[in-house]
Amino acid sequence: MAIQHAHPGQPVDVQPLGPRLALERTVALFKSEDLEVMRLVLLAGKSLPPHQVAGEITVQCIEGSIEVSAESRPHVLRAGQLLYLRGGVKHSVTALEDSSALVTVALRK
Amino acid sequence: MAIQHAHPGQPVDVQPLGPRLALERTVALFKSEDLEVMRLVLLAGKSLPPHQVAGEITVQCIEGSIEVSAESRPHVLRAGQLLYLRGGVKHSVTALEDSSALVTVALRK
Numbered sequence: 001m002a003i004q005h006a007h008p009g010q011p012v013d014v015q016p017l018g019p020r021l022a023l024e025r026t027v028a029l030f031k032s033e034d035l036e037v038m039r040l041v042l043l044a045g046k047s048l049p050p051h052q053v054a055g056e057i058t059v060q061c062i063e064g065s066i067e068v069s070a071e072s073r074p075h076v077l078r079a080g081q082l083l084y085l086r087g088g089v090k091h092s093v094t095a096l097e098d099s100s101a102l103v104t105v106a107l108r109k
Numbered sequence: 110m111a112i113q114h115a116h117p118g119q120p121v122d123v124q125p126l127g128p129r130l131a132l133e134r135t136v137a138l139f140k141s142e143d144l145e146v147m148r149l150v151l152l153a154g155k156s157l158p159p160h161q162v163a164g165e166i167t168v169q170c171i172e173g174s175i176e177v178s179a180e181s182r183p184h185v186l187r188a189g190q191l192l193y194l195r196g197g198v199k200h201s202v203t204a205l206e207d208s209s210a211l212v213t214v215a216l217r218k
Contacts, residue, residue: 008195009179014169015189030193034165034215037193056143058213060123070118080124082211084139084146086117102191104167106143106215 006030014039014102016063016079021098036105042066042095050092055106058084064099068092077101115139123148123211125172125188130207145214151175151204159201164215167193173208177201186210 005028006012012029021041029037039062042048050069059068060082068075068083070091075083085091087108093101114137115121121138130150138146148171151157159178168177169191177184177192179200184192194200196217202210 006193008198009177009182009184009192011184011186011190011192013189014191029191032165032193032195034196034217035167035193035213037167037191056141058144058146060211068118073118075118075120077120080122081120082123082138082146083118083120084115084141084144086141087143089117102169104144104213108143 008032014062017041017100018063021063021100024100034107036107038103040093040101040103042093042099042101044095044097047094048092050090052088052090053105055087055108056084057106058082058104059093060102062100062102064095064097066099066101067094067096069094117141123171126150126209127172130172130209133209143216145216147212149202149210149212151202151208151210153204153206156203157201159199161197161199162214164196164217165193166215167191167213168202169211171209171211173204173206175208175210176203176205178203
């Protein structure tokens with residue numbers, strides 16, 4: 001299915017996916033001048049390998065729980081918690097249970 | 110009470126405030142190089158008058174419902190919904206019920 005990115009001012013649902021989670025994939029909600037926002041879907045035990053982006057990011061756990069490792073320090077993020085990481089910091093993400101998270105990336109020019 | 114801003118990697122609670130909402134105020138969660146994140150608390154009928162910031166913003170309604178007006182177009186945002194606005198767009202926010210929202214601002218340099 002083609003992904004329809006949100007336009008400015010258009011409300012997008014970011015509630016927990018609940019029973020649909022296992023059927024969903026990570027999607028970009030929008031990418032604009034300064035910000036990119038995606039909804040990460042990661043099933044229990046799955047990981048995003050270490051990677052980095054130039055700008056700062058926030059990670060907000062919507063449901064489940066994830067471990068965000070940055071600079072070799074693991075941070076457990078539970079539903080309803082948010083953290084930020086400085087730009088250029090290598091980080092990995094592992095789902096401790098079936099999880100979704102909102103990831104906001106500051107796009108550096 | 111002094112506000113302790115979050116550090117990189119430090120989980121911050123952004124759950125609904127529930128019954129505590131009426132006692133809470135808007136707080137900055139952190140301000141760093143590229144991003145500023147605040148939790149807006151707005152009681153029913155209260156407004157933020159029209160204002161603008163240079164960079165793009167996202168507004169995520171955590172609880173209640175708010176009306177975000179940008180370029181004279183109102184957008185109702187309910188709990189669990191997010192929208193973004195382009196930088197420099199004048200906008201106002203009115204709480205339709207007691208509400209809190211997460212506001213992320215891209216800091217343009």
